[in-house]
Amino acid sequence: MTAVLEVTDIRKSFGGITAVDGVSFDVREGEILGLIGPNGCGKSTLFNCILGQLTPTGGEVKVDGRVVTGLRPSELNRLGVSRTFQLLQVFPKLSVRENLILAGQEHQGSMMSRLFGPSDAGLTKAADRMIGFFKLDHLAGEAAGSLSYGQQKLLDAAMAFMGGPRLVLLDEPAGGVNLTMLADLKERLAAINRERRATFVVIEHNMEFVMSLCSRVMVMAEGRVLATGRPDQIRDNPAVIEAYLGH
Amino acid sequence: MNGPRKYLRIALGIIVIAGLIVVPMNFNRYGLFILSQWAVMTIAAMGLNLTLGYAGQVSLAQGAFVGIGAYAAAIMTTQGAPLIAALVVAVVLCFVVGWLLGYPALRVQHHYLAFVTLAFSTLTFLAFRNEDWLTRGIYGISNIPRPVIFGFPTNRPLPFYYLCLGSLGIVSVALWWLIRSPWGRAFLALRENPVRALSLGIDTRRYTLMAFAIGSALGGVAGTLYAPLTQYIDPVPFNLSLSLDLLMMVIVGGAGFFFGPFLGAMIAVLLPEWLRFTEGYYLMLYASAVIGLLIFSPTGILGILDRLLSERRTRAASALRAVAKSGLEAAP
Numbered sequence: 001m002t003a004v005l006e007v008t009d010i011r012k013s014f015g016g017i018t019a020v021d022g023v024s025f026d027v028r029e030g031e032i033l034g035l036i037g038p039n040g041c042g043k044s045t046l047f048n049c050i051l052g053q054l055t056p057t058g059g060e061v062k063v064d065g066r067v068v069t070g071l072r073p074s075e076l077n078r079l080g081v082s083r084t085f086q087l088l089q090v091f092p093k094l095s096v097r098e099n100l101i102l103a104g105q106e107h108q109g110s111m112m113s114r115l116f117g118p119s120d121a122g123l124t125k126a127a128d129r130m131i132g133f134f135k136l137d138h139l140a141g142e143a144a145g146s147l148s149y150g151q152q153k154l155l156d157a158a159m160a161f162m163g164g165p166r167l168v169l170l171d172e173p174a175g176g177v178n179l180t181m182l183a184d185l186k187e188r189l190a191a192i193n194r195e196r197r198a199t200f201v202v203i204e205h206n207m208e209f210v211m212s213l214c215s216r217v218m219v220m221a222e223g224r225v226l227a228t229g230r231p232d233q234i235r236d237n238p239a240v241i242e243a244y245l246g247h
Numbered sequence: 248m249n250g251p252r253k254y255l256r257i258a259l260g261i262i263v264i265a266g267l268i269v270v271p272m273n274f275n276r277y278g279l280f281i282l283s284q285w286a287v288m289t290i291a292a293m294g295l296n297l298t299l300g301y302a303g304q305v306s307l308a309q310g311a312f313v314g315i316g317a318y319a320a321a322i323m324t325t326q327g328a329p330l331i332a333a334l335v336v337a338v339v340l341c342f343v344v345g346w347l348l349g350y351p352a353l354r355v356q357h358h359y360l361a362f363v364t365l366a367f368s369t370l371t372f373l374a375f376r377n378e379d380w381l382t383r384g385i386y387g388i389s390n391i392p393r394p395v396i397f398g399f400p401t402n403r404p405l406p407f408y409y410l411c412l413g414s415l416g417i418v419s420v421a422l423w424w425l426i427r428s429p430w431g432r433a434f435l436a437l438r439e440n441p442v443r444a445l446s447l448g449i450d451t452r453r454y455t456l457m458a459f460a461i462g463s464a465l466g467g468v469a470g471t472l473y474a475p476l477t478q479y480i481d482p483v484p485f486n487l488s489l490s491l492d493l494l495m496m497v498i499v500g501g502a503g504f505f506f507g508p509f510l511g512a513m514i515a516v517l518l519p520e521w522l523r524f525t526e527g528y529y530l531m532l533y534a535s536a537v538i539g540l541l542i543f544s545p546t547g548i549l550g551i552l553d554r555l556l557s558e559r560r561t562r563a564a565s566a567l568r569a570v571a572k573s574g575l576e577a578a579p
Binding site: 051053072073074075077078082083085089090091092093094098101102103105106107108111114115116117119120121142146159162163 | 430435443448453
């Protein structure tokens with residue numbers, strides 16, 4: 001299987017502090033890689049370096065074999081790399097449907113063709129399918145800001161899939177979501193992964209969620225990779241238990 | 248939007264447009280001048296509303312673009328060129344300069360951006376005043392001709408008012424299209440959450456520059472009408488206070504609301520006339536009214552309306568939810 005994402009020796013320092021200290025890993029097509037580790041171990045910084053939100057101090061990122069280090073987030077997104085954020089990032093004043101159309105529109109034609117094309121960029125149907133897929137049907141016309149936290153979290157995840165991405169980086173998708181909604185979210189993510197061969201990297205603190213969703217787990221501590229392996233291997237790894245999971 | 252309300256809106260729109268066409272027919276010269284000025288200022292304010300209201304980029308330079316348009320029109324039409332040629336030059340020029348002025352916005356925001364645009368505004372004013380060879384400096388340019396449109400001369404106040412009103416109509420339709428298009432949505436995303444917008448593939452840089460360029464170009468359109476309206480221009484009307492006036496029109500009307508500039512310009516242009524009877528107190532009254540409005544509703548006049556409407560909608564929605572919930576609980 002080919003690697004969708006190849007990260008080689010990524011480093012990021014802020015002044016004297018090294019947040020990410022030479023991290024390398026691959027993610028293969030169709031894989032769900034879990035990324036865990038204590039708070040402040042550099043997971044989100046690593047995400048931001050991969051996605052062009054931060055410029056890494058050193059190292060290289062490849063997507064589908066192409067070097068993308070230094071590209072802007074918008075350029076990466078149009079190459080098929082999408083993300084969700086740790087904190088909610090929906091557009092509260094827009095309706096659920098409009099949020100999804102916004103999330104997909106830049107993938108439709110050119111800037112000029114969008115200006116003279118239909119106002120929904122031809123995405124109403126696709127948006128409604130996504131709304132159905134994430135079981136938000138009854139909320140399609142509601143302002144995103146009026147949804148419950150869990151529903152907004154679902155919408156946030158749904159938005160990441162509107163552009164038909166190859167690779168999605170999810171930053172704590174389960175944070176603050178109640179148990180019922182969590183089961184829904186996990187099941188939906190697994191379904192998208194199966195049906196569309198989308199590849200995921202998931203940062204998460206909810207161990208149950210990570211261990212049951214991910215095919216492989218990478219543990220970070222103090223800016224470095226501590227261990228990588230199948231969920232059961234990680235669970236039994238003494239170093240991981242010491243640094244993160246606890247006894 | 249449901250059916251009856253939509254028709255009500257359309258009917259209201261037709262009545263307002265018909266009123267704007269019919270009522271001024273027996274206005275005197277001065278009344279028509281004021282109304283034409285309202286139409287021209289509305290166009291300029293709509294441009295600023297795009298930059299500031301929709302895309303969230305502060306600009307204190309809209310008045311400078313009106314000036315650039317006005318000077319382009321004055322210089323070209325007094326040399327015998329048709330106004331439409333001046334319009335093209337003004338739009339292209341303001342678009343390009345607006346695009347360039349957008350570059351600082353990629354690095355600085357809010358107050359800092361305001362200062363950058365303020366500096367540009369001052370610079371433009373100095374150019375109008377000091378470059379005598381082109382602008383005739385403080386003596387200004389007089390005898391600016393009014394255009395002949397499709398064989399109709401617009402020398403008299405009423406036809407010229409119709410020219411301004413027609414231009415306002417065309418600009419409104421074009422801007423309405425822009426706001427409803429995916430671009431409008433992207434501008435909004437830029438204002439609400441640029442980081443998230445970037446992660447959704449929205450090229451925030453290009454949209455920021457576009458917001459500046461299009462907004463400035465509309466300032467240029469307003470300027471091209473302003474010159475033949477007054478038929479004499481000098482640098483004074485295009486100093487910083489015009490930019491501030493335009494900013495106030497946008498804020499008072501309601502930034503980010505399509506009809507905000509119409510209302511804002513009406514208040515800024517017509518209110519002084521209505522308050523004329525108070526003589527010296529006009530400015531004090533006007534200022535107090537604006538302060539009061541912004542304390543009560545920072546989102547302007549249309550912000551009040553929007554708040555009332557959304558409160559009603561939320562009440563209706565929660566009532567519906569309550570009914571649905573009791574239904575669910577009653578079910579076995």
